[in-house]
Amino acid sequence: MPSQQQFLIAGGGLGGLATALGLARKGYSSTVLEQSSRFGEIGAGIQMAPNAFKTFDHLGVGDRARRGAVFVDEMVLMDALSGERIAALSVGERFRKRFGNPYAVVHRADLHASFVEACRDSKRVDLQVDSQVVRYTQTEDVVTAHLRDGRQVTGIALIGADGLRSKVRQQLVDDGEPLVSGHTTFRSVIPTEKMPDDLRWNAATLWAGPKCHLVHYPLKDGKVFNLVITCHNDAKEAENGKPVSRDEVRKHFMHVNARVRQLIDHGEDWKYWVLCDREPIQNWVEGRVALLGDAAHPMLQYYAQGACMAMEDAVFLSHAIEKHGDNIKQALIYYNRGRAVRTARVQMGSRLIGEYIYHPAGAKADVRNATMSAMSEEEYFAEFAWLYDGQDLPA
Template identity: 50%
Template sequence: MAVVLIAGGGIGGLATALAVAGSGHHAVVLERADRFAEIGAGIQLAPNGLHALDALGVGDAVRATAVHMDELRFMDGVTGEHVTSLELTKGYRDRFASPYVVVHRAELHSVLLEACRSSGSISLVSGSAVDGYRTVDHRVSARLTDGRMMTGDALIGADGIRSAVRRRLLGDGEPRVSGITVYRAVIPMNEVPEDLRFERSVVWWAGPGCHLVHYPIAGGSHLNLAASSDDGTTEPVTSVPVGRDRVRHEFGALGRTALRLLELGRDWKTWTLVDRDPVGTWTDGRVALLGDAAHPMLHYAAQGACQAMEDAVTLGALLDGAGEASLPGLLAEYARVRRDRTARIQLAARDSIRLWHPAGAAARDRNTMLSALPQRALQDHVAWMHGFRVSGADRAGATL
């Protein structure tokens, strides 16, 4: 039985701990914060994310707290025209063997955390910020910022987009600033007029150089609003409060209905979107990167957490019953299996802006093109992402 150190107790780190424990090893999760918790609002889980959760043994617990969506609805944010919807009802659920859901981020995290707490093969250690690592004699030691050293047979860096493990492994500097600012607000559903509720929809309002997305969270009691402005910002800010006037000004090009939604928001906060280019190197002997530490992506494909969980399941399947000596080779195999798929999603998430942000004639052409697509074609478009079932059997998974 190997001891696998995991830097980071977010969604990726906890999923990895469950996968490692399930494959017969002991996982030690080192979390920087004083307690294991997740902040933020809603998170969408496509079938591929739910299949990964099933493989980790917690799919049903997550489904029980989730709101099941009926459509991904695409609106022209200027004219208010309903351009198209990818239906998420029977045809989609049958094809991808799962619903598409939204959950509160804290709910997903707490399901994973409870499962970790009830495992005898997982140690959860908070207040432990990893600062680097070194490999000595077939073992790896994580160095903590307070000087402690934790030693195991492998180290997984699941410590997010500004990963300390990645800094030591790749040294590729700060994330790329995308030039896009996101504005976020959460509104009690009972304050949203009936005609704007869309209680079972993820709705996009596409505008010139901007868009607004919303969906219900917390069992449908609140509406999560996230509006993106392609404002060319170069400052990587996080969670900065802004007033309604700034929101009105940034999204003034949107039409009346989208603006009515934005007017409902209070306590707006902004942050700058950052990501990184895909890289070929995720491993260094007994050390590997996972989740946002390996492949941070813009949230536009709603896949970052789903990919972190797929990573975890793949890694667990490879480590199943493995001896300590084989770990470097198995980590290299994990990276080989996961690299292309996650790189494609990183690039697709960036590329989605080209569909959402055009103006004038280009926006009209987009609407014509999208509205002509039948359901099957819309499903085909997302099948490679949503329809992927990560599998322990063939170590890669299959598209449904």
């Protein structure tokens, strides 16, 4: 049984596990309460920017996380109508030197498994499955998580890392359902030999078109390619990994260049998600309870930063606890204040780049092509610095 001196973490996604690892590094114990019957991740690839690698090193999983990563050569932006290359940023030596870390793509399951492995290796982390948190109660000194099966677990703080539909947020913020963006994402993974020859690039590639975009990159030592393609079809209902036929996927991309459209024909077992986010909020703490990751600041995927932000939260939180550990409530407020502006900026920016870089048409697309093709490497570095440099921990 967990001791009351433990932190409770609702949710064993990347954010929750990173929190447990961060706290363990500072000498604190935690119990991770995961609703599923096993620890795992759905979906295939995930992009990891230099700021993610900075967090891996803070969390002590740098080597494990790097093991499964594919280090791409470039980030490439293509015009999905004309088929022309708009811009490419090399993420080789100069990029790594500038940001101190690489840009990589990783299989979600591999990354998550390396976090689970690190948690299991730690004496300070207790992983519990079949443990859905439905609500909490707290006194001056402790907080109790109430589980769906009637169990109650008590600790010194509760971190709600329970994702987009967080029960902890429901009670703490009470701001209803997430906002349905109307953007639908279809995902598939294909063996590299099925990837069209002329698209087998060691790059994180984005084809941007009117109300749609297509992303592909290699995974698993280049053995497979991850396809993530999105259309703004005004979908009304949130969905999360529902199977969909290839013909249905194809229907939404008939207007894009044939060269990239062929990706859809090669994809198998397509699944789709209808993307959601929320408006940024200033406060995500109540006494001994705080939110983290998607529970605190769910965002559209366009900066490819949701998981990176959840891990940065975890690093900042463990720093806050180390700094104010004798006063947990103050530590949580310090964490919230330290993270709210940066994460809100990514939430808001994700919507904006969705509109102006990923999905514009006509004159707006011309502006994108003209400005982004004219930018130098230094200008791209300057543009990304606020994000990829990560967040320094205050003294």
